[in-house]
Amino acid sequence: xxxVIHIEANINGRDRAFEVAANHTLLDVLRxxxxxxxxxxxxxxxxCGACTVVVDGMPMNSCLMLAVEIDGRDVISVEGLATxxxxxxxxxxxxxxxxxQCGFCIPGQLMSAHAFLxxxxxxxxxxxxxxxxxxxxxxxxxxxxxEAVMLAAKAGRE
Amino acid sequence: xxxxxxxxxxxxxxALRLLAASGSEVEVLAGxxxxxxxxxxxxxxxxxxxxxxxxTEFYPSLMWAGDTxxxxxxxxxxxxxxxxxxxxxxxxxxxxxxxxxxxQIRNRATLLGNICNGSPAADTAPPLLAYDAIIVVAGPxxxxxxxxxxxxxxxxxxxxxxxxxxxxxxxxxxSRPLGSAYERMTxxxxxxxxxxxxxxxxxxxxxxxxxxxxxxxxxxxxTDESGVLADPDASDExxxxxxxxxxxxxxPSVRSLRASPDxxxxxxxxxxxxxxxxxxxxxxxxxxxx
Ligand code: FES
Ligand code: FES
Numbered sequence: 001x002x003x004v005i006h007i008e009a010n011i012n013g014r015d016r017a018f019e020v021a022a023n024h025t026l027l028d029v030l031r032x033x034x035x036x037x038x039x040x041x042x043x044x045x046x047x048c049g050a051c052t053v054v055v056d057g058m059p060m061n062s063c064l065m066l067a068v069e070i071d072g073r074d075v076i077s078v079e080g081l082a083t084x085x086x087x088x089x090x091x092x093x094x095x096x097x098x099x100x101q102c103g104f105c106i107p108g109q110l111m112s113a114h115a116f117l118x119x120x121x122x123x124x125x126x127x128x129x130x131x132x133x134x135x136x137x138x139x140x141x142x143x144x145x146x147e148a149v150m151l152a153a154k155a156g157r158e
Numbered sequence: 159x160x161x162x163x164x165x166x167x168x169x170x171x172x173a174l175r176l177l178a179a180s181g182s183e184v185e186v187l188a189g190x191x192x193x194x195x196x197x198x199x200x201x202x203x204x205x206x207x208x209x210x211x212x213x214t215e216f217y218p219s220l221m222w223a224g225d226t227x228x229x230x231x232x233x234x235x236x237x238x239x240x241x242x243x244x245x246x247x248x249x250x251x252x253x254x255x256x257x258x259x260x261x262q263i264r265n266r267a268t269l270l271g272n273i274c275n276g277s278p279a280a281d282t283a284p285p286l287l288a289y290d291a292i293i294v295v296a297g298p299x300x301x302x303x304x305x306x307x308x309x310x311x312x313x314x315x316x317x318x319x320x321x322x323x324x325x326x327x328x329x330x331x332x333s334r335p336l337g338s339a340y341e342r343m344t345x346x347x348x349x350x351x352x353x354x355x356x357x358x359x360x361x362x363x364x365x366x367x368x369x370x371x372x373x374x375x376x377x378x379x380x381t382d383e384s385g386v387l388a389d390p391d392a393s394d395e396x397x398x399x400x401x402x403x404x405x406x407x408x409x410p411s412v413r414s415l416r417a418s419p420d421x422x423x424x425x426x427x428x429x430x431x432x433x434x435x436x437x438x439x440x441x442x443x444x445x446x447x448x
Binding site for chain 2: 021068069
């Protein structure tokens with residue numbers, strides 16, 4: 001029997017208390033236990049960024065974390081970006097420039113970009129490339145993704 | 159992932175007790191960017207995982223006191239890169255830490271973990287060797303301080319014994335003006351293991367140190383006391399001869415898919431020359447200011 005641990009964490013703005021198995025990753029728990037399937041599973045070795053969530057303001061690969069490690073922390077997944085049914089500026093910018101193609105990488109891209117824009121609303125293209133360097137897009141929509149982040153930054157400045 | 163029990167001690171003593179009680183079937187968790195992968199594919203099957211991140215002694219993770227900066231077992235790559243003092247005094251370390259993985263990885267991966275993991279390709283090993291880092295090791299019989307050159311042993315191996323935890327890494331300000339630079343060779347930028355890693359330092363007495371990794375079982379540190387490498391007027395032939403000697407122990411793996419041995423050996427020289435050039439420039443800048 002796997003050890004089960006009681007944890008408390010703020011997930012997408014809501015305080016939650018639940019049990020997790022010691023050997024489950026944050027990605028496992030988000031998707032299979034909390035039903036937050038916006039976070040994607042892909043390489044599970046920290047290379048693609050599809051599983052990116054924001055923990056205490058920092059983007060992290062949820063496939064490389066044990067779920068128990070979020071005890072006491074704030075986690076935002078892609079489901080936490082829209083408020084009251086309205087897309088965030090960043091999400092809208094992705095749509096406006098048609099950044100998503102198949103869409104699989106987009107939740108991860110959004111989370112990296114979201115955390116990045118909290119710190120820097122006046123980035124250069126290189127800054128965006130660096131910030132999103134850990135997010136691969138198999139459809140190679142990098143141009144549009146970068147454009148979307150620049151657009152959201154501009155909207156954020158205004 | 160196999161089942162294990164998870165422990166989250168709040169003091170170093172408790173962590174050491176847990177380690178002592180679990181023998182060799184225990185893994186220590188800090189950033190987890192290597193460990194979680196190893197546990198998932200069964201390479202590592204611990205009975206107990208001891209998470210170090212609630213140990214109060216480890217905070218603040220990065221601290222300057224006098225001429226020494228101490229980075230605890232919980233200091234991440236991102237924290238290392240963001241520290242002003244590190245960038246100023248140990249720029250090659252900042253350059254090495256900032257190319258590890260991605261933003262997501264650097265927010266998690268720890269500097270000490272990079273060394274404890276024992277990868278010959280660890281980006282931070284060459285600069286830490288060149289800067290003479292000290293690893294502080296706590297165990298059942300107290301604390302010992304190990305020079306990093308002794309600490310690094312071979313692939314996946316360090317001087318850590320069962321029951322011990324690497325608790326901190328210390329760097330002392332160089333005693334004399336020192337220029338330094340880090341170079342690496344990868345197939346692509348970002349999220350790739352390096353085919354060659356190299357750090358060069360040059361001091362005002364003309365002593366050049368070159369530390370390099372990913373071309374053998376561990377990263378090595380070599381010194382050129384002849385002054386040839388640090389001499390901007392020395393001929394390329396003279397420098398090539400010195401590099402020849404410095405890189406004599408490089409034995410790149412023939413099995414690696416990342417780069418062939420010949421290519422790696424050739425690139426060692428290119429990166430060596432590049433790093434020495436940049437280190438010299440930094441030394442000159444330092445001297446210009448002082
Ligand atoms: S699934 Fe986590 S980085 Fe690829
Ligand atoms: S949109 Fe298809 S992987 Fe990025």
